[in-house]
Amino acid sequence: MEIRAEKLEDVKEIRAVNVAAFGRENEANLVDQLRGIDNTFSFVAIESEQIVGHIFFSPVEIIGGYSEQLIMLGLAPLAVLPQYQRQGFGSLLIRHSLKKCSDLGYKAVVVLGYPEYYSRFGFISAKDKGLKCEYLVPDDVFMVLELQNGALDGYCGTVKYRSEFQECE
Numbered sequence: 001m002e003i004r005a006e007k008l009e010d011v012k013e014i015r016a017v018n019v020a021a022f023g024r025e026n027e028a029n030l031v032d033q034l035r036g037i038d039n040t041f042s043f044v045a046i047e048s049e050q051i052v053g054h055i056f057f058s059p060v061e062i063i064g065g066y067s068e069q070l071i072m073l074g075l076a077p078l079a080v081l082p083q084y085q086r087q088g089f090g091s092l093l094i095r096h097s098l099k100k101c102s103d104l105g106y107k108a109v110v111v112l113g114y115p116e117y118y119s120r121f122g123f124i125s126a127k128d129k130g131l132k133c134e135y136l137v138p139d140d141v142f143m144v145l146e147l148q149n150g151a152l153d154g155y156c157g158t159v160k161y162r163s164e165f166q167e168c169e
Helices: 008-022 026-034 089-103 115-121
Strands: 002-005 041-047 050-063 072-080 108-112 131-133 142-146 157-160
Touching: 002 089, 008 026, 008 041, 008 050, 008 072, 026 050, 026 072, 041 089, 050 089, 072 089, 089 115, 108 131, 115 142, 131 142
Parallel strands: 072 108, 131 157
Antiparallel strands: 002 041, 041 050, 050 072, 050 157, 108 142
């Protein structure tokens, strides 16, 4: 298995992975709309020369109290073809991509997802760090991971996603 950055020729396969994983086009449409925007990152998992998984990151901002500009990302979506789920592809995509984001200087990542899954990678409730989601979601499903210890010290407020997220609901 290989994890690598998305290439131009991967677009069609990435779309198919997202549609298959979620059973709808919303997430695939979101990725298509966000692709090419500054500070977005897309990685794929390849098995037997086929893209079987995909992870995408886009910039988010904190509205409210903060001490300086914080460079952080939102993880969404994470998709694995149904026949490859529960085989570690999602975990490898997350670990690989979080390391790349950290290496590029990003300080934190937020995600809306299952706490029992994302906590394995160090994500905690964003509420514990003084952050809330712009969407009405339970506190436990909106999580954050500091890529640098103490990166969120002195920050609080509402995390705002790009407007494309509202268009793809």
